[in-house]
Amino acid sequence: MRLNVNDYRDRLLGCWLGKNIGGTLGAPFEWRRQINDVSFYVQKDLRGRPVPNDDLDIQLLWLRVMELSGIDITAMKLAEYWVSYVTPHWCEYGTAKINMRQGLLPPLSGTYKNAYKHSCGAYIRSEIWACIAPAMPDIAARYAYEDAILDHGDGEGMYAEIFMAALESAAFAVQDLKAAVEAGLSYIPATCEVSRAVRTVLRCHKEGLSWKEARDEVLRLHRGGTFLGLPSHTSREDQEKGFLDGVQGFDVPSNIGMTLIGLLWGGDDFGRTVCTAVNCGEDTDCTGATAGSVWGIMHGARAIPGKWIEPIGRGIATIVLNLGDLSSGYEIPATVDDLAERTLRIGRQVCLRHGRIEICEDRPTDMSDTSCERLRAQDEGASVWRWKKGPRFDFEGFSFLWDYGEAGPVIRPAEPKQIVITCFNNSRLQANLSLRWYLPDGWEARPSRQCYALSLPPLLGEPVQLKFELFAPSLEGSTLRGAFEATIQGRPTVMLMPLTLLNGSLQA
Numbered sequence: 001m002r003l004n005v006n007d008y009r010d011r012l013l014g015c016w017l018g019k020n021i022g023g024t025l026g027a028p029f030e031w032r033r034q035i036n037d038v039s040f041y042v043q044k045d046l047r048g049r050p051v052p053n054d055d056l057d058i059q060l061l062w063l064r065v066m067e068l069s070g071i072d073i074t075a076m077k078l079a080e081y082w083v084s085y086v087t088p089h090w091c092e093y094g095t096a097k098i099n100m101r102q103g104l105l106p107p108l109s110g111t112y113k114n115a116y117k118h119s120c121g122a123y124i125r126s127e128i129w130a131c132i133a134p135a136m137p138d139i140a141a142r143y144a145y146e147d148a149i150l151d152h153g154d155g156e157g158m159y160a161e162i163f164m165a166a167l168e169s170a171a172f173a174v175q176d177l178k179a180a181v182e183a184g185l186s187y188i189p190a191t192c193e194v195s196r197a198v199r200t201v202l203r204c205h206k207e208g209l210s211w212k213e214a215r216d217e218v219l220r221l222h223r224g225g226t227f228l229g230l231p232s233h234t235s236r237e238d239q240e241k242g243f244l245d246g247v248q249g250f251d252v253p254s255n256i257g258m259t260l261i262g263l264l265w266g267g268d269d270f271g272r273t274v275c276t277a278v279n280c281g282e283d284t285d286c287t288g289a290t291a292g293s294v295w296g297i298m299h300g301a302r303a304i305p306g307k308w309i310e311p312i313g314r315g316i317a318t319i320v321l322n323l324g325d326l327s328s329g330y331e332i333p334a335t336v337d338d339l340a341e342r343t344l345r346i347g348r349q350v351c352l353r354h355g356r357i358e359i360c361e362d363r364p365t366d367m368s369d370t371s372c373e374r375l376r377a378q379d380e381g382a383s384v385w386r387w388k389k390g391p392r393f394d395f396e397g398f399s400f401l402w403d404y405g406e407a408g409p410v411i412r413p414a415e416p417k418q419i420v421i422t423c424f425n426n427s428r429l430q431a432n433l434s435l436r437w438y439l440p441d442g443w444e445a446r447p448s449r450q451c452y453a454l455s456l457p458p459l460l461g462e463p464v465q466l467k468f469e470l471f472a473p474s475l476e477g478s479t480l481r482g483a484f485e486a487t488i489q490g491r492p493t494v495m496l497m498p499l500t501l502l503n504g505s506l507q508a
Contacts, residue, residue, distance in 0.1 A: 002366040012340040014296025022274040022292030023053035026284030031227040034235035036279040050312040052319035055124040055289045075106035075146040092116035096151035103500035105391040111153025116249040122148040123160035124286045130168030132347040137166035141187045154388040159188040160252040171297045173370040187381030197222040197253035201260045211265040215280040218257035224250035255283045262291035395495045397427035412504035416469040424463045425456035438483040444471040
């Protein structure tokens, strides 16, 4: 498969321009449950600058992470940058930061006591992963998972980012939007609410309903709560339809649906696409921005009418990043053109790594070998999101998945805490591991602090599951730390994994 570099650059630029345009268009109507009636920007004087947009900001940070440390991205690496540079203290952003600062690793940082893990903060930053993995939805989905679990853990927000990243990556290969949507759906479980909302929209479109009727159907079946539950943020018409109630924080299924309403009913018309998404109401800067970016990937920057670009220019305005060390002039892109060029450089590396997409200077794009079936996951993406309960530690040849159980990462004095660790041998060699706990003074590990000769079968063998009980007669401090060590006799690698537990006697 071949992607002409100029075509690639134009699609990247279309993505980022569409993001800025849709976000600026939708910003004045954010979190109002109402049908809007916009056909262009309502801000009177934008002065050639877009409205600051958290939908784009964190993606700028992720780009810089890859420039600094390479394309092997893990949630744990992203978490280090999150606590340093992501400023908001609200909703999922703030909850995740609190959890990370207590020592909780992803996905626990996004799951533990997070009432907003089903909200919109992750899918709105999916484009960077699709753009560096064009026509490789499986790769884009894996990147998106590592990102989403930071602040959405095992919630619907995680499925939403995987879905959107896979859809956007597929959009580099196919011009049929519904084929891209089906590719995205194949990476999330059919039983999740995001998938159900998407299928509701597809059904409405197939039945020939208007976009307003489709929007009402999405709210009837998949709505979350209104802004702080305030009746003033819901129109009288929507109140009469019974749309005033809903679960607070359960926002992403309906907003994914409205993003797709904009794309499906907007068709090849950019303005109609972003306006329809925004006119559906709800999280309008997110729905408009994501619809604009998908349209830009599929059609390219050259197809976006100049009237949409001229009022906001080509600059980037940030709002949720602590610029601090990021403000010397190069770290964060200042324009969409710079962003597109730097995204392209990382995309070249990813394409070279996986060897499926050739970026060409002198030959046209050719995706004729890309069938819709090749873009789809065969297991509902389970290989991507299956291990969502606890942190995963990967070493050369071995992986360890932790499960803290239903109570989460909490231990209480004089009560046993169960932890299950599943060990995988990803190498071709038989391995006998020696295991050891390093725990605070006075703690016990059962069966013991030190275990010998755990035999792991080679590649394709069954994983080995270990069940431990940790016991602490008393607890001091709010965060308790230790470590779990795995070694192999005769080999130099020490596989050391942090243990972090919260003091349950201090929990409400």
